[in-house]
Amino acid sequence: MKKLFPTSTAGSLPKPSxxxxxxxxxxxxxxxxxxxxxxxxxxxxxxxxxxxxxxxxIVSDGEQTRQHFVTTFIENLSGVDFENKKTVRIRNRYDASVPGIVGPVSRQKPVFVDDAKFLRAQTNQPIKWALPGPMTMVDTLYDDYYQDRKKLAFEFAKALNQEAKELEAAGVNIIQFDEPAFNVFLDDVNEWGIEALEIAKAGLTCETAVHICYGYGIKANTDWKKTLGEEWRHYEKTFPAIQKSSIDIVSLECHNGRVPLEVLSLLKGKKIMVGAIDVATDTIETPEEVAATIREALKYADADKIYPCTNCGMAPLSRDVARGKLHALAAGAEIVRKELSA
Structure with a gap:
């Protein structure tokens, strides 16, 4: 029998000093x-x-081999200028020095495939590998060449698809596309964002996930969250279209945010990575707090569809805090497993 509530992280974990x-x-x-x-x-x-x-x-590489969840992939593509960086606003929130698109983008070589093979050789557990989503890639650079967000996203999606197919061949069980931009450019998600994801996952037989969060626990993101009001209803605008897509799993932020969990009912039939760990605080959740988030999710989704997870990546946290949060996540899932089996 398959284990209920399999746990995982959204992506990054702290790197050793x-x-x-x-x-x-x-x-x-x-x-x-x-x-x-x-x-x-x-x-x-x-x-x-x-x-x-x-x-x-469900384990991952913790993104130990990449400097950043988006730019490490971009810098391995042709048509990208990393020498002459420019400052842009990322997701309308904070400034960052980013590369530019100066010619046709394409993937010349594998980016993470050797790392995935290395991880696969170290463990028998299911592996999840995160790749940046096309829309979030478009939003993390300046574009002097295409000057068309949709066109550039589709080109990125083709490169991602080549990478994803080789990751699957290397033994990756779940390929996750990180799309925090899906909580910002809501109209674009429905107009072309999901279509770009479909290009990125075309032909894969492993499971695919899309991770949509409110961002790392950095000041620019926490300040932005304070402007969002009492209820964060971004997911409502995009989940109906995501529910119709061929993506298998949707990863979202649930714990300590203001997301009304009834939005989960918009994802009927999908597996849901329920964010039960807040990455914007150093406070380590108790297993009981994690269990409470899972119980709340159970009101709107079937038990066999719930995969407890972290809200987002934990790269900006200390290793001790991240370790404590991982233990709480697993222990909280175990509490609810026992409750259901009893």
Whole structure:
């Protein structure tokens, strides 16, 4: 019998301090050359062991081998200028120095495939691998070439599809596309965002997920959340179209936010990664708090469709806090498993 409430993380986990600056996004590497390659592999082994030790069921690389969840993929494509960066507003919230599109984009070589093969060789557990979603990629650079968000997103989606097919062949069980931009550009999601995702996942036989959150626990995001009012209803505008899509799993933010959980009923038939861990606080949830979020989700979704998860990535947190949150996630899921089996 398949385990109820299989747990996972949304993506990133903190890197060891000998690899990169702790609790920092876009942190530069502290090693180089062959030492960096070995250091990334060591960090990947550590983050895997910490997930397994905590009782996480669907494991990931914790994004140990990439500097950032979006730009590491982009910088491996042709047509991208990383030398002459420009400052842009990301998701209408904060400024970042980003690469530019100066010619036709295409994937020349695998980006994460070797890392995925390495992870696959270390564990027998199901593996989830996160890739940036096309819309979020478009929003994390400046475009001097296409000057058309939809056209560029479709080109990115083709490159993602090539990568995803090789990740699947490397033994990845779930490929997740990270689309925090889906909570900002709501009209675009329905007009072309989901269509771009369908291009990115075309031909895959492994399960696919889309992760839609309110962002890392950084000040720009927490400040933005304060402007969103008493109820965050962004998901209502996009979930009906996502429900009709061929994506298997939808990952969303539930704990400590203001998302009314009845939005889960808009995803009928989909598996749902229910965010039961707040990544915007250093307070470690109790297992009972995690269980309460899962019980609330059970009012709107079937038990066999609920996959407890973190709200977002945990790269900006300390390793101790992230470790504590992973243990709470697994323990909270176990509480509700026992309740249902009784």
């Amino acid at each position: 000998w690899l990169a600056e702790p609790e920092t996004l876009w942190s530069p590497w502290k090693l180089e050359g062959a030492e960096l390659t070995l250091g990334k592999q060591d960090a990947l082994r550590i983050t895997l062991k910490e997930q397994e030790h905590a009782g996480v069921d």
